[in-house]
Amino acid sequence: DAMVIQNPRYQVTQFGKPVTLSCSQTLNHNVMYWYQQKSSQAPKLLFHYYDKDFNNEADTPDNFQSRRPNTSFCFLDIRSPGLGDAAMYLCATSRRTGTPVFEAFFGQGTRLTVV
Amino acid sequence: AQKVTQAQTEISVVEKEDVTLDCVYETRDTTYYLFWYKQPPSGELVFLIRRNSFDEQNEISGRYSWNFQKSTSSFNFTITASQVVDSAVYFCALILNNAGNMLTFGGGTRLMVKP
Numbered sequence: 003d004a005m006v007i008q009n010p011r012y013q014v015t016q017f018g019k020p021v022t023l024s025c026s027q028t029l030n031h032n033v034m035y036w037y038q039q040k041s042s043q044a045p046k047l048l049f050h051y052y053d054k055d056f057n058n059e060a061d062t063p064d065n066f067q068s069r070r071p072n073t074s075f076c077f078l079d080i081r082s083p084g085l086g087d088a089a090m091y092l093c094a095t096s097r098r099t100g101t102p103v104f105e106a107f108f109g110q111g112t113r114l115t116v117v
Numbered sequence: 118a119q120k121v122t123q124a125q126t127e128i129s130v131v132e133k134e135d136v137t138l139d140c141v142y143e144t145r146d147t148t149y150y151l152f153w154y155k156q157p158p159s160g161e162l163v164f165l166i167r168r169n170s171f172d173e174q175n176e177i178s179g180r181y182s183w184n185f186q187k188s189t190s191s192f193n194f195t196i197t198a199s200q201v202v203d204s205a206v207y208f209c210a211l212i213l214n215n216a217g218n219m220l221t222f223g224g225g226t227r228l229m230v231k232p
Binding site: 104 | 152154159160163164167219223224
């Protein structure tokens with residue numbers, strides 16, 4: 003059974019048109035992450051929620067926003083997608099309560115195309 | 118700052134050959150966690166193993182084995198008797214105990230197993 007579910011798997015959006023990607027989890031993990039992965043590159047962390055606390059990476063553009071209405075769901079909003087935002091977006095979750103650090107579980111990703 | 122290096126960007130082997138994927142990491146912290154993930158063409162990052170810095174015991178899981186050596190800051194991954202289904206991109210990653218929840222990924226190694 004899928005534990006981290008991302009919808010949709012493929013998303014095509016127009017240049018400048020806001021788009022939202024969604025992620026849900028059945029693991030009851032307290033940490034949720036959004037990664038951006040461009041072709042032939044490693045995933046790059048955009049931001050994460052530790053419980054309700056939002057943590058933005060310093061180099062994440064303001065164009066990217068996130069919402070976490072409850073433990074199970076997390077959304078990635080791209081306010082004005084540019085051609086450079088075309089990528090695979092990966093959602094991940096992990097359990098973090100001090101030590102030890104547990105592994106992150108990833109969804110299947112949403113491949114975003116900007117036209 | 119921490120860093121993970123996977124010097125092999127691409128490896129090609131013939132089925133049934135053994136193959137080792139190299140991973141070298143850098144950190145000044147004494148407590149950290151190392152991971153290997155597999156990313157098949159479908160896109161999902163699949164967790165393979167977690168190892169903490171205090172546990173240098175090597176591990177074997179079926180055809181997979183991992184060699185962790187703190188003296189050389191390496192965490193290498195060997196696939197014995199490779200199969201076509203092993204074809205994927207493999208990422209080594211590091212997380213520090215006191216650095217929030219950010220996974221630092223290596224650049225990935227694309228493994229192609231030919232029949």
